[in-house]
Amino acid sequence: MKKVLKRIALALAILLFVVFSVIGVALWFVFTPERLTPVVRKQAAQFLTCQSEVERVELTFFSTFPKFGLKVSGFALINPMPDAQSDTLVRLDELIGVVDVGVYWKRGDIVLNELIVRKGSINAFVDSLGRPNFDITPPDTAVVEDTSASSAFKLDIHNVELDGVDLSYVDRQSKMTADVRALSLQMSGAMDSVNLITNINLKNSLVSFDFEGAKYLDSADIKFAIPSKVVMARSFVEFDESVFSINGIELSFKGTVENDTVNRRINTDVEYELRKFPVSTAIALIPASFQSYLKGIEVDGFFESDGKVSGFYTDSVMPLMDIHMVFTDGTLKYDALPLPLSSINGDFTFYSDLKNDAISYFRINSFSANTPKSSFGTKGVVNHLFSDIRIDLNSQIGRLNLSELKPFIPEDMNIKMKGIAAGNVQTAFSMSQVEKMLLDKMRIAGSVTLSDFDFAFDSIFMKTNKTKVDFALPNPNKQNKYSQYLYSKVQAENVEAGILKGPRTFIRNGIITVETSDVMDTTRLPDVACVFDIDSLAASMDTIDVQIRKPKGKLVMLSQKGPSRKDEVAVTYSNLGLNAKAGESTVKLDKTHLVANVLNFMDAPKIDLECEAANLSAAMDGNSVDIVKFSINTNLVNDPTQKDSLLQWMPKGTLSLDKGIIRTAMLNSPLEIPSIKMNFSPEVFDIKESHLKIDRSDFSLSGTLTNMLSYYRGDSLLKGDFSFVSSQTDVLQLMSLTSGIGEDSSSTDEQTVVDDSSSVTGPYMVPKGIDVTLKTKIDRALFGTEVARDIRGEVRVRDGLLVLDDLLFTTPASKMQLTAIYKTPRKNHLYAYFDYHMLDIQIEDLLKMVPSIDTMMPMLRSFKGNAEFHLAAETYMDSLYKPKKSTIRGVSSIRGYDLVLMDGETFTEIAKTLRFTKGAQNKVDSLSAEFTIFKKEIDIYPFMVVMDKYKAVVAGRHNLDMSFNYNISLLESPLPVKICVDVSGNVDDLKVRPVKCKYEDLNRPVSRKLLQNRQMELRKMIRESIMKNVVKE
């Protein structure tokens, strides 16, 4: 076996030796350069129209083993043209071609095994008339053979190399210049009548390209390696793993491209990857003519991308692009952007066929950037790119230094802002929604925390150390179906807001939640739900300060909702404490709870209100109110047809008040209110229970006050019917409290004839416009220093008229009946009427109680004992209660029994004149007198005094100036003659003189004279008229 193998090996060696010997002979002795070169030159001259140079042509074998090659050195084509960049079209240092001669000889296929070009230059030129310098072959006049029947053409290029070749292309007609330097390219491929398979590897080239004077590439370092297969019949190109690089920007791709002539479209299916490259490199590639678009923009960073382009391209259809882009470590300065951005990192996906909205989107997988003091980021999707662009973003504000927003604020707006904002914001909206401001269609939500926030706009300011604001649009809280537009929740640690030198508010630890319906709808008010829970709230304005502890509540405002389709506001509110101060005035509250509901508030509000407050304390101008418990439950109905704002509100409800104290300058003593309970309506005030105390007065008032609304309208009097029960009442003090109610300024400001001192308080003016009746039951009434007990009767105040009607009461002196009228038509014209009936009174007590009686009947001072006294008197007075004498009227009747005549000065004088005995008892059996008062005149009608053995008639006139003129007629006496005297003058100058008797027949009716009868009739008339008012118990 070895032997066989040895012989075979030996045979092969001999065969190789013979072959190489033959080849060597052929190369070195047959096909020498000297023989081949002229042949080639001759052929070149035959096939070329330009001058050609071939320095040397040699046949190679060993350098192109195992193929034979043809090596051409010093090859040049010279085709000078005017204005061409060179006379030389082609100049190559070395050109080696290796052709598979055997295949061509056998099948007619051209198999170019290798074509190697080393060092050289190619200068292509087209002049302005379109004549190229590379049109160097003679016109082909040969008959075109029909090749369809012949065998298929095949071209197989195993290796084409260009190394160190410079290419230049100048086209004057198209104004285009291309220049490739140091071209190093390797290409292989195969072509037949169906396919073209190539693998081009551009290892190196510096490419410049000008077009119409614009430089598009300037020594761009372009490399690529593109293996491809072309199905020529279909214009189909399939790229295998290909790489293209320009100035280091490397693009790798793979896929297919087909020119579909049947469907008139280009079918693509290409995947690519653009490897990370500096953006500045790409920008440098932008032609200078386009650099203006980047004016003012300085951008840097790294960009990379990958993706796929697939689908059809026609005039109306674009292939589907799935492009992924990544931008890292970027910086951006842009003139329109006041702040430079740094650390820009973005990851984006663009998916679109540039046609179909349904599938197209631009997704921001992530984006973040920094400003000098802030950082932010976002991610999301932008779709509907070709119709109404919709943006759905989730943005994070890592740290936003608000001072950086200053450049974005117009300078004419005096806004100062600083602080830090951080949080996130989710937004989803379309551009049409933005253009039309359709906020209700947008979705905006987020949470932003403000730290050390300080904001000022002109005089408006707001400060907070930390406040978190959550917001959402629309409202994600579906519980409140009416306010689904906006949700906002503010959690503040410390917030101060207000106007410089104006009102300001301070909130500490507050949570405020607001939900609204569409606030942009200008056709109606928005629905609002606001819930607040605040630790403390303080507000101030001018001298007003308010501090509220733990205010908490909810406000719901609905517009035309519910079954009634009416506006509605519902409020619940509570606080643990409230302090308010306005100047010297203060208000304090402990616990307050309020529930209110307002229906139809836009047209005719109907308000239901419940309010409870504890420990209310208020003080103002020396007046104060303290109430331990206060509650009101009311509903108010608005009547917009009323012009008067007060009449527009119709309240109805209940009021309860416990343990109140009112201190006011109007009262010398505090007004204590142990309790008040009442129902009220526009027309009726129904006081169920009220207990009041003031100084020495305490009373319970119950009853109804009616016609309140009518009274306010001026239609009728305010009517009241009350029960007034008191254990003790200071009458004068209560009168001073009600003085002047209902007086208009014209009556109170009228000119008076009083001195200035009276203007301080003025007279008691009976309230006008009211008709109030008090059914009194007073155990003890104080009139100045006087005390009356067990008062029963009615006190009625009617439109400026005060009537004490048949008031029965007991004084220390007597049981009394009093009817009194007091009216005040004018401040300087006051009317008083008294109708006294004292049925059993000591005369001295009577004089003490009614001192004016001493003026009217001074002789009463001379009597002591029980009497029955009746007096009706009236007068008008000026504002100082000084009687107007011209209006004084009065009648009186007095009856006395078993009276003791006192040893008075007047009696002594009379007794001396009448010669009374000193031992006589000064007893008067009876006294019966009537007298009238008219102006300053007091007429004492003749009355009889019976004493001892004397019976006398006294009559006369007493004047208010204390002068008098009495006639005393002694009807019976021990004396033999009748003695009568006139007593006249005054107390200091008393004149007694005997006169003719006037009344000697007074006790004898048959003997009376006409005048005496007349006077007796008048006495009877007076007596009857005054007695008719006596109430019989």
Next chain:
Amino acid sequence: MKRIFIYMIACLSIALMFTSCEKDEESFDETLLYGEWISMEYDSEEQKNHEVHYEYLSSKTGKTWDITEDVQYENASTFEWTLVKSDLTHIHIMEGGGQGIPKSYTVTELTATTLKYEDRVANPVVKYSLTKKK
């Protein structure tokens, strides 16, 4: 007897003489009273005159008011009056209780423009002089 007769004659003469001297009471036409009269009444206490108005109506009622004391017509006091011969009686009606206060005067002159009467209860007699308001 003669002496007694002489005394009786003397007494009778004296009686007749006095009887003849007593004047008959004068009568006045009350219609002359109708209308408004003004009296200037002196207040010795205040030492000034008061302008007092009286209005006599045919219904035998009247009103009086004192301008000086700021009493106007609408606040005037009412009275009833009678004039019998020369006896002028006012019964002033109290506003409050309706009680009457009689005042009697003696008219001494009553013309279309002048009214004079006297309060003879007073001592000394008080004379009033009124003039008709035009």
